[in-house]
Structure formats: structure tokens, C-alpha cells
Amino acid sequence: MSEVILGVDLGGTNVKTALVSRDREVLGKDTRPTQAEGGPEAVMAVMVEGIDAVLDAAGLSRSNVLAAGFGAPGPMNWQTGVIFSPPNLPGWRNVPLAEEMRKRLGFPCFVDNDANVACYGEYWLGAGQGVESMCLLTLGTGVGGGIVVLGQLLRGIDGTAAEIGHLKVQRDGRLCGCGGKGCLEAYGSVTGMVRTAVEGIEAGKQTILTNMCGNDLDKLTGEMVSEAIGQGDEFAKWVMHETGVWLGLGIASLINLLNPEKVVLCGGMTAAGEVLFDPIRKTAKEQTFEVPGNRAQIVPAGLGDDSGVIGAAGCALARYEEG
Numbered sequence: 007m008s009e010v011i012l013g014v015d016l017g018g019t020n021v022k023t024a025l026v027s028r029d030r031e032v033l034g035k036d037t038r039p040t041q042a043e044g045g046p047e048a049v050m051a052v053m054v055e056g057i058d059a060v061l062d063a064a065g066l067s068r069s070n071v072l073a074a075g076f077g078a079p080g081p082m083n084w085q086t087g088v089i090f091s092p093p094n095l096p097g098w099r100n101v102p103l104a105e106e107m108r109k110r111l112g113f114p115c116f117v118d119n120d121a122n123v124a125c126y127g128e129y130w131l132g133a134g135q136g137v138e139s140m141c142l143l144t145l146g147t148g149v150g151g152g153i154v155v156l157g158q159l160l161r162g163i164d165g166t167a168a169e170i171g172h173l174k175v176q177r178d179g180r181l182c183g184c185g186g187k188g189c190l191e192a193y194g195s196v197t198g199m200v201r202t203a204v205e206g207i208e209a210g211k212q213t214i215l216t217n218m219c220g221n222d223l224d225k226l227t228g229e230m231v232s233e234a235i236g237q238g239d240e241f242a243k244w245v246m247h248e249t250g251v252w253l254g255l256g257i258a259s260l261i262n263l264l265n266p267e268k269v270v271l272c273g274g275m276t277a278a279g280e281v282l283f284d285p286i287r288k289t290a291k292e293q294t295f296e297v298p299g300n301r302a303q304i305v306p307a308g309l310g311d312d313s314g315v316i317g318a319a320g321c322a323l324a325r326y327e328e329g
């Protein structure tokens with residue numbers, strides 16, 4: 007009887023499911039709409055459907071499953087598997103997700119923070135394979151983070167560790183979504199990048215972005231910045247460069263603090279490629295001690311958009327084996 011592990015990435019838009027063998031072979035994948043508007047019951051039904059679909063396609067049944075891992079948006083208690091009230095899942099309030107899914111599926115279920123599982127996925131099967139210590143940053147609307155030290159996720163006493171997006175990079179800086187000021191996320195996320203662009207345009211900088219958003223700066227998007235760079239717009243290039251410098255500053259602190267082998271970057275913004283990675287690497291190098299700065303490689307994710315779903319399976323296996 008084959009023993010398999012399931013990973014589920016619970017996002018506000020899509021539920022992704024992956025079936026992975028114990029020796030890290032991906033046996034199948036499934037993506038379907040979350041139906042978040044239906045509340046927890048509807049979303050849990052979608053996850054059960056996704057799981058049964060990947061098992062079916064592989065010719066397996068629930069009795070072949072060792073455990074399932076769920077990467078979900080926080081805040082949460084990863085040990086009890088209770089999700090508190092994630093902003094992108096309406097109607098969720100203190101949902102005991104691990105217990106509810108175990109009741110529905112009949113095998114052990116583990117819940118972890120989505121950025122942590124993405125980090126574990128890259129460590130387990132992606133760009134961080136074979137390393138001892140690494141960090142991961144997810145660069146999207148916000149900046150998420152995960153840290154693996156000595157092969158283990160660094161969670162902290164309450165499970166809230168690795169909030170890399172809320173490293174302070176500026177005293178009395180921009181207001182962040184968390185209520186604090188000067189967080190990395192307020193500068194290094196897509197939202198932060200758009201804000202940098204808007205501030206520049208308001209200060210009188212000339213750029214094709216003004217036309218691209220139809221003179222309505224509220225409509226400016228990260229994609230427009232990338233598009234303007236493609237068309238050779240100098241200001242847009244500066245905006246991306248500036249975003250990379252802020253990220254490089256935060257990453258330099260991580261490198262000095264943790265001495266990791268790799269810093270893996272994932273999320274929509276990494277599609278920008280070298281225009282983003284160059285200033286990140288250059289700034290990180292300038293702002294770190296020589297030994298950890300030379301050691302740490304800053305690289306794109308190896309699993310693309312699948313870091314989370316694969317990592318959820320990896321985390322579940324690790325926790326299952328720990329007993």
C-alpha cells in the first residue's frame with residue numbers, strides 16, 4: 007500500500023492541492039476556486055473535493071494518506087490548527103481547521119501559516135534543497151516571510167516568528183497595514199512600490215505612468231510599472247530600483263542576523279527579474295558583514311507558485327514523523 011501526503015494551499019481566490027509521495031515525488035495537482043464568499047463550511051467542502059480529486063486521478067483512496075497539511079492565512083495557532091480571522095476569508099472566526107478537516111477526511115491534518123509552508127516547500131523540494139538555513143520572502147500585495155534554521159521552521163514561542171514584512175527599515179516611516187510605521191512591507195511590496203511611484207509623480211516626475219493610469223493615480227498598478235519599464239521609462243526603472251533597495255536593506259538585516267545559505271524570493275513581483283534582483287543583491291551585499299554577505303545567495307523560488315502547496319505537504323510529513 008502506497009503512503010502519500012497531501013498539501014493544500016488555502017488562498018482567498020484558489021484552493022490548490024498537491025499529492026506527494028514520501029520520497030518527495032509530486033504525484034498530482036489540483037486547483038479550484040475557493041468560494042470564499044460561502045464562508046468556512048463551503049471552503050472546507052471545496053478542500054475535500056480537491057483532495058478526493060487528486061487521490062482519484064492517482065488511483066488512490068483516503069486510506070493511502072499518511073497526513074495532510076494546510077497552508078492558510080494567519081493569524082492562527084499552528085499547534086491546535088485554529089485559524090483566528092484572516093482578512094481574505096470572510097466569515098472565518100476561530101475555525102478549528104485541523105480538527106474539522108480530520109473529522110471530514112479521517113487522517114491526521116496539520117495547519118500552518120501560508121508563508122511558513124512556502125518557506126518549507128522551497129527548503130524541502132525547491133531552491134533551498136540541501137541547505138541547513140534559509141529565509142523566504144513572498145513579494146506580492148504584502149511581504150510575507152518564513153525562516154528555516156537547522157532544518158526546522160523558526161516559529162517562536164507563540165508561532166508568530168518570521169514576520170519579515172514588518173522588519174522596521176525606517177524610523178517614523180510610512181504607515182503599514184499592520185498599524186506600525188516604517189515596515190519593510192510599506193516599501194518593498196507591490197503596494198509599497200506603487201506608493202513610491204505615486205509619491206514621485208505627485209512631486210512632479212515625468213513618466214508615461216501618468217498616461218497609463220489615465221491621470222488617476224488611484225488606478226496605478228504594479229503591472230503598469232513593469233510595463234513602463236518594458237517601454238524604457240526611466241522613472242519606472244527608478245521606482246523598481248528603489249523598491250529593490252528597500253528589500254535589500256531588510257534582507258541585509260536578515261543575513262547579518264541569521265547567516266543563512268539562501269534567501270529565496272517568491273511571489274508575483276519576482277517576475278520583474280533582474281531589474282528587481284540587481285538592486286536587492288547589491289544593497290544586501292553593501293549592508294552586510296563580509297562572511298555572511300558572501301555566503302547568502304539571493305535567488306528566485308525553485309517551485310514557482312507551488313512553494314506553498316508542496317511545503318504544506320512537507321510540513322505535514324515532518325509533523326507526522328515528529329509524532
Ligand SMILES: [Zn+2]
Binds near residue numbers: 172182184187
Ligand atoms: Zn507592518
